[in-house]
Amino acid sequence: MFAESKQLRMIDHIYQSASEPTHWFEFASELSNAYDGAAVVVGMGLAGPEPTHHYFTARLPVDVGPSLLSNLTTGLPFDNTFLSGFTGRFDTLDKVFPDLLLEDTDFYRNWMRPHGLAPVWPILHVMSLRGEQAPAVLNVFRKQGGGVFTPGELAMGNDLVPHLARAFEIYDDLSGLHRSRRALDEVIDRLRIGVILVDAARRPVLTNRSAQMMLEIGENLGLKRGRICARVKSDDELLQSTLDQVTTGNASRAIRLGEDSAPRYGLQVLVNPLAAAPLGSQVRDATAVLLISGPESFSGLSLRYLRSLYGLTAAEAELLAQLAGGASLEVAAERRGVALNTARSQLKRTFAKTGTRSQSDVIQLVLKCISSVNEV
Numbered sequence: 001m002f003a004e005s006k007q008l009r010m011i012d013h014i015y016q017s018a019s020e021p022t023h024w025f026e027f028a029s030e031l032s033n034a035y036d037g038a039a040v041v042v043g044m045g046l047a048g049p050e051p052t053h054h055y056f057t058a059r060l061p062v063d064v065g066p067s068l069l070s071n072l073t074t075g076l077p078f079d080n081t082f083l084s085g086f087t088g089r090f091d092t093l094d095k096v097f098p099d100l101l102l103e104d105t106d107f108y109r110n111w112m113r114p115h116g117l118a119p120v121w122p123i124l125h126v127m128s129l130r131g132e133q134a135p136a137v138l139n140v141f142r143k144q145g146g147g148v149f150t151p152g153e154l155a156m157g158n159d160l161v162p163h164l165a166r167a168f169e170i171y172d173d174l175s176g177l178h179r180s181r182r183a184l185d186e187v188i189d190r191l192r193i194g195v196i197l198v199d200a201a202r203r204p205v206l207t208n209r210s211a212q213m214m215l216e217i218g219e220n221l222g223l224k225r226g227r228i229c230a231r232v233k234s235d236d237e238l239l240q241s242t243l244d245q246v247t248t249g250n251a252s253r254a255i256r257l258g259e260d261s262a263p264r265y266g267l268q269v270l271v272n273p274l275a276a277a278p279l280g281s282q283v284r285d286a287t288a289v290l291l292i293s294g295p296e297s298f299s300g301l302s303l304r305y306l307r308s309l310y311g312l313t314a315a316e317a318e319l320l321a322q323l324a325g326g327a328s329l330e331v332a333a334e335r336r337g338v339a340l341n342t343a344r345s346q347l348k349r350t351f352a353k354t355g356t357r358s359q360s361d362v363i364q365l366v367l368k369c370i371s372s373v374n375e376v
Helices: 006-017 023-034 065-073 080-086 106-115 151-190 211-216 234-251 300-310 314-324 329-336 340-354 359-370
Strands: 039-046 051-060 123-128 136-141 194-199 205-206 221-224 227-230 253-257 267-273 286-293
Touching: 006 023, 006 151, 023 039, 023 051, 039 065, 039 151, 051 065, 065 221, 080 123, 123 151, 123 286, 136 151, 194 211, 205 211, 211 221, 211 286, 221 359, 227 234, 234 253, 234 267, 267 359, 300 314, 300 340, 314 329, 314 340, 314 359, 329 340, 340 359
Parallel strands: none
Antiparallel strands: 039 051, 039 136, 123 136, 194 205, 194 286, 221 227, 253 267, 267 286
């Protein structure tokens, strides 16, 4: 019988593997030692639009997984209907092929023997088998000179079965979350509007590509000792006080940075509070999100969206884009070649059409709308 300490070490690696995949290698190595230096292959078939396969090995090259799978299905009269018989137990493949001599199979000649494996039927265990999804399986092979697997060795493996099933379930769930997070990151990175999530200490927790460029250019925003800040003292005081008000009062606010220092290239910043994120989330410490737009943040798509959503004229949509991009009303009028009074009249009409009452309110509305569609 195997020492209890060995089993506990393997179980520990199994559960660590659920969140840290490299521990599957550690588990494979421990299992190999428990089976007197046997070769181990752990194969993970993960769900998704494009299922992926990960392999973890001991006493075999790390890239043998795909060749094992292909040779198993072509070198033996093997099909997936046999797998269900191995979902709750460790057992050897001779139970499926009792009348077949392993040495006479292409599987042994073309795959096992070249890898220095003995002509001994390997152990198979299926950790997960979900419909058409590629299974999560574990294989154990004797190295040359080893004998058949004993009932005691199979019993030791069977003690691990419930732990392996639970660990793989967690691993699969977390992998799905990571894939979703990568997809979300890609969407956020495609926005031309800057997105920065900050924690209570004003440190960025997440920064998209547009915001990173704004920080690197550094005309209005930057980092000081790792904290988000505005370059001009008066702007920074406004930014920090706004963050305080938003996180304590739980209400959004829009501010403009660069009013005095860079009136033509200022930034419009919408600061929104964030609810507490779920435990385990990579952004669990974020307390506020900054949506930042500059002169180059708005595209033709944005203007068409504004016009269709609120029934704005082309001139009104262009004016709002200028204001939401950080321009003052005076600069926006000058850029568009219209009188200031004309710009004021156009702005008032946008209040009526959007149901807002002030320039700050309508800019908040525009930033919230455009952040969901711009350049995605």
